[in-house]
Amino acid sequence: MKRRHLFQASLGLGLLGAAGVAAGRLGGGVSAAAPQRQADALHWQTRPLLGLGTTLSLRVAHRDPALAERALDGAVATIRHVEAQMSLFDPHSALSRLNRDGVLADPHPDLLGILRLAQSVSERSGGAFDVTVQPLWNAFEAAQRDDAGLPSGQAVLQARSRVDWQALELSPRRIRFTKPGMGITLNGIAQGYAADLVRRQLQAAGIEHALIDTGEWTALGQPDAQHGWTLGIANPRDESRLIAQLRLQGRSIATSADKQTVFSSDFKNHHIFDPHTGYSPPELASVTVAASSCALADALTKVMFVAGTARALTLAARWKVDVLLVDKAGRWQGCARRSRRWQR
Numbered sequence: 001m002k003r004r005h006l007f008q009a010s011l012g013l014g015l016l017g018a019a020g021v022a023a024g025r026l027g028g029g030v031s032a033a034a035p036q037r038q039a040d041a042l043h044w045q046t047r048p049l050l051g052l053g054t055t056l057s058l059r060v061a062h063r064d065p066a067l068a069e070r071a072l073d074g075a076v077a078t079i080r081h082v083e084a085q086m087s088l089f090d091p092h093s094a095l096s097r098l099n100r101d102g103v104l105a106d107p108h109p110d111l112l113g114i115l116r117l118a119q120s121v122s123e124r125s126g127g128a129f130d131v132t133v134q135p136l137w138n139a140f141e142a143a144q145r146d147d148a149g150l151p152s153g154q155a156v157l158q159a160r161s162r163v164d165w166q167a168l169e170l171s172p173r174r175i176r177f178t179k180p181g182m183g184i185t186l187n188g189i190a191q192g193y194a195a196d197l198v199r200r201q202l203q204a205a206g207i208e209h210a211l212i213d214t215g216e217w218t219a220l221g222q223p224d225a226q227h228g229w230t231l232g233i234a235n236p237r238d239e240s241r242l243i244a245q246l247r248l249q250g251r252s253i254a255t256s257a258d259k260q261t262v263f264s265s266d267f268k269n270h271h272i273f274d275p276h277t278g279y280s281p282p283e284l285a286s287v288t289v290a291a292s293s294c295a296l297a298d299a300l301t302k303v304m305f306v307a308g309t310a311r312a313l314t315l316a317a318r319w320k321v322d323v324l325l326v327d328k329a330g331r332w333q334g335c336a337r338r339s340r341r342w343q344r
Contacts, residue, residue, distance in 0.1 A: 192298025
């Protein structure tokens with residue numbers, strides 16, 4: 001649901017070791033020309049596609065190419081299901097209908113599940129993450145559309161009055177807004193949620209090795225017999241340069257950056273909002289989070305954005321996740337728990 005052209009160019013992450021192809025750049029990794037014996041019998045297949053408002057890629061390995069192809073078909077169907085439930089780009093999606101009507105009867109369990117997860121993160125973060133920030137997006141987008149540049153303070157104040165995660169009523173029977181004029185965006189969590197669903201679907205189909213890019217990243221198994229998946233983190237101001245790398249080690253990884261969608265050329269106003277102020281957090285340029293759940297990693301990038309550098313490093317320990325922060329000047333700091341460190 002974030003718009004991007006290339007993962008490294010727009011989201012701030014570049015792949016370094018898919019199936020051993022570029023693992024040598026990390027030092028000591030295998031090359032594509034010399035695959036490990038264990039991987040010789042595996043057939044790697046890749047499925048690029050458009051979805052969730054961006055470019056996606058699914059890469060799987062199996063000894064049976066036909067099984068791998070069927071698993072990829074199932075993964076694509078899972079992504080289309082997420083879009084049908086959670087996309088703002090589809091006027092017929094369940095989310096679009098909820099925003100239009102203010103109520104949605106008999107919601108799908110996946111939509112209910114992601115909203116319950118979102119509310120849990122909202123509660124624990126003191127409202128730093130809030131899926132009901134869509135009125136703020138609408139206010140800034142309307143000002144851009146009308147060539148007004150940025151919305152007036154009064155317009156922001158009015159939009160912020162309609163942001164309240166606690167005014168979202170959830171039950172298996174219905175989802176309902178309890179305040180008029182509310183709206184939900186799942187752009188801050190749905191790509192990670194889709195990655196989690198695809199990973200479970202691939203496992204159920206018998207896939208043991210996979211790299212899943214739904215706008216955020218997760219993986220199964222490993223790219224070769226000796227090495228695990230490693231992702232490189234690109235400089236948000238110069239995507240041709242990597243500033244750090246992280247071994248996934250069974251985790252998922254998500255990045256949010258201030259340049260993904262901007263409302264002002266100085267990157268001070270962008271698609272990430274502080275629900276408490278109605279404006280974008282001023283300190284950071286990008287946040288990367290590694291967590292056990294891709295949906296959680298996705299949501300926590302916004303929590304860390306709102307927190308700023310000092311508090312985000314403290315929150316990373318509290319949430320038991322790894323975090324890498326890049327400020328507006330390009331300086332970065334990281335807090336790593338399971339891996340020894342963010343490596344340059």
